[in-house]
Amino acid sequence: MTSILPRRGLLALAALPLTAGRARAQPRPLAVASFSILGDMLRELAGEAMEVRVLAGPETDAHHFQPRPSDAEALRGAALVLRNGLGFDPWIDRLLRSTGYRGVVVTATKGITPRRTEAAAGGHAAGAPDPHAWQDVRLAAAYAETILAGLIAADPPGAARYQAAGQAYAARLAALDGWVRERLGSVPPARRVLVTSHAAFGYFAAAYGVRVLAPQGMGAGAQPAAGRVAALIRQIRQESITAVFLEGPGSQMVMRQIARDAGVRVGGRLYADTLSAPDGPAPGYEAMMRHNVELMVTAMLGG
Incomplete structure (x- = not known):
């Protein structure tokens, strides 16, 4: 009788590291970005807290990107989906509808007053919104604020971590904007x-x-x-x-x-x-x- 009790105790102790290991192995929430520039911003703000997947990756024309079945599957399991908006990546809107996605959707250009095209060209009607707002670094900083809010909505316990990353990124973007002005000011x-x-x-x-x-x-x-x-x-x-x-x-x-x-x-x-x-x-x-x-x-x- 007395020899059985220590053995049970050892079995219970042996199970503890395995349980803890399983807890550590839990997958990170998935965040999906429509194209590479947004994916980079998302990684800067999410850090290691989220796994980031980019659909239209580097050196890919996001205007005419055709999603794959694996992209639809990724959306179904995502905690957050990030798109540009203003007609740049309409294919992701179709993907969201077809998958019935119900998670957090972030439109990076939300709140930005767009420029308008002067003439019909490149598949855009005259007067259509120009979607390339990230080319102004100050507007890229507005993108970052919108993405930050989306991350907090998707993962409230991580708010402090995301906010710290957001402050550091905002400081870098402000420095970048100043550098761009200084360099072009030399011309x-x-x-x-x-x-x-x-x-x-x-x-x-x-x-x-x-x-x-x-x-x-x-x-x-x-x-x-x-x-x-x-x-x-x-x-x-x-x-x-x-x-x-x-x-x-x-x-x-x-x-x-x-x-x-x-x-x-x-x-x-x-x-x-x-x-x-x-x-x-x-x-x-x-x-x-x-x-x-x-x-x-x-x-x-x-x-």
Whole structure:
């Protein structure tokens, strides 16, 4: 009789580490972002508290992304879904409806007054909202505030952790905005002109005093009209514009031809709607903005 009691006690003690181990192995809540730039912001704010999945990943055209069945399955198990809104990622709205998703949905552009397109182009009607608000770093900070509120709604016990991450990220974005203004301030106003493939830099131009010329509209898949390309080449020559850039893989041939015909050198590739691969020059939002601005300033100054 007495020998049985210690054995039971040992069995009970042996079970404790296994139970604790199972508790530690509980999966983290899943947060899903529609495209790579939002995914980077989400990771900055969620930290290790949530697993983040990005649907339209780096080097992917989010305008025309086609979700896979595995993306629908991810949404069904997500605690939070993050989209841009303003017509940029309408495919995720269809995905939400088809899956019957009932979790927290965060629209990053909520509360932002959008710019409007001046003409019908790139699949956007004249007067449609411009969805590329993240190109103004101050509006990216507004994105972060909206995402932070969504994280707290999805995971209230983690509020203090998310708020601390939000404060640190806001400070970094404020410093980034100041840096962008300082770098572009080194360029004479008349030289702050750039040419790139599609009109994704409207918010950037308005925020930082830059004039942007593009042969096509806001949809990266659109093909520019020959007359528009010819007029742009004449304008580059007449104004001695030196900042001509590639942006996205689909339009590089057109931009290289424009640069050749205008007699200028391509200043490199800008990132507008997507991040680069992790080993590329723009693996995160802050790196993307610094990469773009350095290329712009160098080319505007004729370097």
